[in-house]
Amino acid sequence: MTPKERMAIPPQEMPQQDPKVRAHNMNEVALGYTAEMAKTEASRCLNCPTKPCMQGCPVAVNIPGFLEKAAAGDFAGALAVIRETSLLPAVCGRVCPQEKQCQKFCTMGKMLKDVDKAVAIGRVERFVADLARNTGAETPVACAPKTGKRVAVIGSGPASITCAADCAKAGHDVTVFEAFHKCGGVLVYGIPEFRLPKEIVRKEIDGLKSLGVKIETNFVVGRTRKLKDLMAKDGFDAVFVGTGAGLPKFMGIEGENLNGVFSANEYLTRANLMKAYLEDQAATPFWHGKKVAVLGGGNVAMDASRMALRLGAEKVYLVYRRSEAEMPARREEVLHAKEEGVEFHMLENAKRVLGDDKGFVTGLECLKYELGEPDASGRRSPVAIKGSEFTLDVDTVIVAVGNASNPLIPATTDGLEINKRGNIVVNPDTNMTSIPGVFAGGDIVLGAATVILAMGEGRRAAAGINVYLAAK
């Protein structure tokens, strides 16, 4: 095909559930391409010599390589190319902010002057991964001969899953320690079922088990066992810390401790992990929010607001102090939220939460904002407009303004260097921390970031561990 012919191929729309229907069920919203659609979309790739898409990918997946195979209908071959670099294509295809990464630099998108018309790299990746999972076509991976060395992996989110897999493939004896009763970290307590089916996460964990990785749930390193004791007493030769960014930030406003104010973590954990929405079956109490305000503009705020709709809210207001253009959330989540009926209140911010004498939320007092000079992040600073107070009639407020790194491991491990934000400091090439044999990666190092960055960290740390153990 000539470039002109490729340009003429229409971008393949992602089939999705109708917004009015899906706002009341937990099923996945984006239904996935068919094989024909995947082939067609992959054929739009121009195979440019400079491969700008790869520069946009945080782990430099060989994108033109896998698209070429997919275009020829060789989906197994496409998956094999992806797996040279990425261990979690079913997850990343769904949750990566492609519009800021690979697709942002796609030449086709630039030629058509619309990033939404770039080659839908993520959607093809997702198709290829889903096909293999659904047909059971995954080929088992061979592990290197046993080294006799033991690796402890703390946490079971994307960074840890990746690190554990790579260490197991190198022949080490790996044990994953997870504080919760279910594995997956933010993939399982944070990202809702309608965006990332938990069956996919379970398959990834099963994949780890088939590599011989042992999993210990209900085990919180730092309390059940000190990190250093894992090495000194339990015989682990190396440790990877992947405990993530699960410490919720609150706004520090008046009324934030009223009944009905939740961190997004609590709201989502009750709903996702504890299945509180199965009111008659699940034991965890369910909060009936009829009118909900969600504070924030990132993916967590989108997840919380869309979850609130599904849990029966009549009104969900998204309150964000900048404008929509500045929202850090993934574009598709913003569009989906709007379609489902979340009301966007941009350039507004919470001033204080109002409550009754029994301590329950009765409303949210807000201020209107305008954008001023750019701040350190380059985004224009939100500035409150004096005297613009008004009240939103709500019974629930969900605070989704960010998460900081989990403090438990640094607090219980002497000599582990952290920066002023509480992130663990690591060598950028090996991901080793200030303690020999102890490595770290993912949100605990980067601060709250993305699944694909966490995966990249996990791979680099595993490589660092493998080098370290070979030299021991």
Add this chain to the structure above:
Amino acid sequence: MRLMNRIISKKQLSENVFRMELEAPLIAEERKPGQFVILMIDEDLGERIPLTIGDADPVRGTITIIFQTVGATTMKLSRMNVGDTLPAVLGPLGRPTDIRGLNGEKPGHVICVGGGIGVAPMHPIAQALKAAGNKVTIIMGARNVGLFVMKEEMEKIAGENLILVTDDGSSGRKGLVTDPLKELCEQGGVDEVITIGPPIMMKFCALATKPYGVKTVASLNTIMIDGTGMCGGCRVSVGGETKFVCVDGPEFDAHLVDWDMMLKRMGAFKPQEQRAKEHVCKAGIF
């Protein structure tokens, strides 16, 4: 997969109070006085509940919990038997108690005030205080004599410095724990008070000691979900700052805790909890 936590022994101490010894070798080894566990009786649809660790035996590899049947999950737990396993027991959680005499402060006179089953978590704390060279006075309060737990164990530690108080006078003094507490503070020579029990009791203990300027520590028992500091469900206000009971506590300066806010937050899910209890009763499970 590791062995699940088997119930090694079970004893009913009073109408609604049960003691269970659970197999939990790692927790038994690491645990310090003041810490708690989060457990689930069903990992798919169950809820996570915090229970204080009453005792631990690292040699046997067991921990002891003493709990009251206050809701659906504790009710179902009380119906489990020796040999049954709990799928999830996470711990030891929370910061250990700061034991006077071991923390840089000279040993002195410490009063431990335990209300109801608050005496169970108080037991290891009182033991540690005594071992660190403190004079330990224990005030135990209950509505009536039938509701006292671990009386013999506390007598072993405090001897003649054990004061029993009941609402109805069926044992010891008639009245409230704050009565002897105020008297002792008035006498002087009290260096610290530790109080564990119903929030309203802890609140009034704090009010009682405040005029005397006696350092008073309370162990809070808020609603919890994860227990590892990632959700904020257990948050309280201490000295005007928001703290998480599961990781910053469970013990805090009782004079700085906003008790009214804590009590209100503990009522956030009352209707749901009530419905769940009724469901368990009606279904004949309890």
